[in-house]
Amino acid sequence: MARRRKKKLPVDPVRAEIESLSHEGRGVAHIDGKATFIDNALPGEEVMFIYTSKRKAFDQGVAVEIIKASADRVEPGCVHFGLCGGCSLQHMSSEAQLAHKQSALIDQFHHIAKLEIDEVLPPLTTELWGYRRKARLGVRFVIKKDKLLVGFRERNGGYLADMDSCEVLHESVGHHIKDLQTLIRSMEAYQSIAQIEVAVGDELTTLVFRNLVELGDDDQGKLITFAKQFNVQVWLQPGNSSTAYPLWPTDSRLHYAMPEYDVELDFLPTDFTQVNYGMNHQMVARAIELLDLQPEHNVLDLFCGIGNFSLPLTRKTRKVTAIEGSEALVARA
Known part of the structure; x- marks a missing residue:
């Protein structure tokens, strides 16, 4: 037919x-x-x-x-x-x-x-620009353009957008899209970097490079030089999220604080965290306000993650029971 x-x-x-x-x-x-x-x-x-x-x-x-x-x-x-x-x-x-x-x-x-x-x-409202602290950027070398692209997908279609900045991403990444393009294009394995996971904490920005092949010493050296120049941490991820590991520096940790509840939360760049931290603070405060919690109350928090709601709730109630399917997240909480 x-x-x-x-x-x-x-x-x-x-x-x-x-x-x-x-x-x-x-x-x-x-x-x-x-x-x-x-x-x-x-x-x-x-x-x-x-x-x-x-x-x-x-x-x-x-x-x-x-x-x-x-x-x-x-x-x-x-x-x-x-x-x-x-x-x-x-x-x-x-x-x-x-x-x-x-x-x-x-x-x-x-x-x-x-x-x-x-x-x-x-x-609830917060900053209009530079608020996004979690993102996944696609990476692709386009032969017809002889150009390496880093960014989000186009609005109508499956292609990556040809962009050199992002005003919504945290400035530690959004203002350096072009630098990331230059970095990856200079690498021997430039066609084997599939994506970059972005995670920004209170004091550290981490970039997780999804490498489809093992990177040579020269390519790893370029990533480390980039990390030092732009004050970021670089991880490599050769397989699924469980294979991700820090390349440089190896001893830095991501975290964000909720000082109003005397809480500081550690997380990995591959963990789920709220995209907008300013909004997250307000969201937690609004939830606690609406719950009208009392010291004698017991609270059940389902799918608690790293404790974004659970730990602040402990400051207001007698007991919080938090349920989470990931043992690794519970351990970090």
């Missing part, structure tokens, strides 16, 4: 009025009665867009010209916004983003859980 030919997409831009915003942050319009989801478009705007895909139930596109802008539109803070898939709402003010996400959450409760939300607490 012959394969059905894929229809060509219209080339010329199309005018659209944006009616609303989808849950994932795309503008929604109807073109000839058909729902069309448009990136880089906000409610109330008039835009010119081009199609990126056409399907039976809906179409997709991206705005290439803003004819009438929304009052909520702002200039994106990152030059790679629109290409990089790490962020989707930088063109929208932070206040409008919060309102949209709150509305989407309430809508999900209504449609999925059949619950009506009568009261919504004030949202």
Whole structure:
């Protein structure tokens, strides 16, 4: 049976009025009665867009010209916004983003859980930039471009974005994407580094290089030189996460403190920790406040990890029973 030919997409831009915003942050319009989801478009705007895909139930596109802008539109803070898939709402003010996400959450409760939300607490907020302390960066050498890429995937597709910085990542990494590209490209095994795991503590940044082959002394030396120059710790991971080990320095440890509870938590770069530490502090405080804990209370914390909630809770209650499936995480807690 012959394969059905894929229809060509219209080339010329199309005018659209944006009616609303989808849950994932795309503008929604109807073109000839058909729902069309448009990136880089906000409610109330008039835009010119081009199609990126056409399907039976809906179409997709991206705005290439803003004819009438929304009052909520702002200039994106990152030059790679629109290409990089790490962020989707930088063109929208932070206040409008919060309102949209709150509305989407309430809508999900209504449609999925059949619950009506009568009261919504004030949202927790923190820094807009440089807050992300955990990430996984892809690494790929593109032969056609003769360029080594380090970063997140493109918004629409499986390719890595061609980027040299990230304003959302902690500055110890986000401002050095280009330096990482230069480092890996200089290595003999540059095509055998698959990804970089990023973990940032209060006093240390660790980069875990996933190496598909054993690295020679020269390549390891380049990694150590990079670590010294940019004041980071370098690990190697030849297999799954359990094979990761520190290359240099070998005696440094990641940790973050919660001084308000007299708690300091050690963790490995491959452990799960909260991405946003500023938000984490507020989240723990809000949970403790809402629980209205008393000294005689007993608390059960399921999937406690390294004790992010459990250990602060011990300062407020008689007893905390924490359950975790990973023995290694329990040992570090």
